[in-house]
Amino acid sequence: MWTDLNRPPLxxxxxxxxxxxxxxxxxxxxxxxxxxxxxxxGSTNADLLARASDLGADRQVLLAEHQESARGRHARTWVSxxxxxxxxxxxxxxxxxxxxxxxxxPLLTGIAVVDALRTVAGVPAELKWPNDVLIGDKKVAGILAxxxxxxxxxxxxxxxxxxxxxxxxxxxxPTATSLLLENAETVDRDTLVRALARELATQFRGWEKSxxxxxxxxxxxxxxxxxxxxxxxxxxxxxxxxxxxxxxxxTSGRVVIEIEGSGGETFAxxxxxxxHLRAAPIAD
Numbered sequence: 001m002w003t004d005l006n007r008p009p010l011x012x013x014x015x016x017x018x019x020x021x022x023x024x025x026x027x028x029x030x031x032x033x034x035x036x037x038x039x040x041x042g043s044t045n046a047d048l049l050a051r052a053s054d055l056g057a058d059r060q061v062l063l064a065e066h067q068e069s070a071r072g073r074h075a076r077t078w079v080s081x082x083x084x085x086x087x088x089x090x091x092x093x094x095x096x097x098x099x100x101x102x103x104x105x106p107l108l109t110g111i112a113v114v115d116a117l118r119t120v121a122g123v124p125a126e127l128k129w130p131n132d133v134l135i136g137d138k139k140v141a142g143i144l145a146x147x148x149x150x151x152x153x154x155x156x157x158x159x160x161x162x163x164x165x166x167x168x169x170x171x172x173x174p175t176a177t178s179l180l181l182e183n184a185e186t187v188d189r190d191t192l193v194r195a196l197a198r199e200l201a202t203q204f205r206g207w208e209k210s211x212x213x214x215x216x217x218x219x220x221x222x223x224x225x226x227x228x229x230x231x232x233x234x235x236x237x238x239x240x241x242x243x244x245x246x247x248x249x250x251t252s253g254r255v256v257i258e259i260e261g262s263g264g265e266t267f268a269x270x271x272x273x274x275x276h277l278r279a280a281p282i283a284d
Contacts, residue, residue: 007083031201044089052148106145122185138177
């Protein structure tokens with residue numbers, strides 16, 4: 001295990017050289033137009049949403065060493081020691097995308113995060129539908145997508161929060177973990193940011209090239225989704241509960257649940273329609 005808890009700052013200049021397109025950068029992986037690292041901010045997502053009012057803003061990355069108002073789905077908040085996480089948001093325009101398919105971008109981001117962590121950090125990361133990344137049964141990363149604009153072309157801001165060097169006593173909840181605690185092959189944040197940004201660019205380019213087709217994307221998500229095959233409890237607004245087995249992710253990005261005791265009846269749930277999806281152990 002890594003035991004050196006020295007937490008150096010991100011190297012903005014080196015990350016720009018590796019990831020940002022320019023006349024001097026001929027690396028085909030340099031997909032991004034702008035990358036900034038700030039010492040602290042309220043929310044990297046909020047900052048990029050503000051930038052999106054400029055219709056020319058696209059393919060931007062913003063990283064913060066410390067977020068003071070970090071948030072996840074349903075406005076949940078969390079606090080992390082400075083430079084112990086990767087707090088990263090990206091702004092992506094998607095010309096020609098059907099607005100109904102905008103919800104696929106956080107799922108695509110999950111695929112990219114899993115692939116980056118498996119490849120660079122050497123950990124068995126997998127997806128928990130819709131947008132958590134787990135190692136074992138503990139959360140190492142979360143993803144939050146917010147619509148930046150719908151006209152003249154759709155644009156979305158996606159935030160990634162990745163626990164890198166948090167110790168057990170620094171975790172926000174017992175169900176969380178970090179790369180340090182999972183014996184990752186690296187906890188170097190510059191290395192991890194490069195991997196995340198490149199995997200996200202690879203996935204996004206492929207989706208764009210396909211004409212925003214979702215069938216292949218759904219298949220790739222299924223391959224990395226640890227939720228499938230598990231007995232789950234879905235909590236819906238109004239405290240309605242559905243018990244069953246997660247059997248599929250459909251081409252709309254919804255999780256399909258075979259309802260317990262229904263003789264095969266299924267129920268498809270969209271990310272925006274669910275409050276919680278929890279593993280539900282089988283009763284003795």
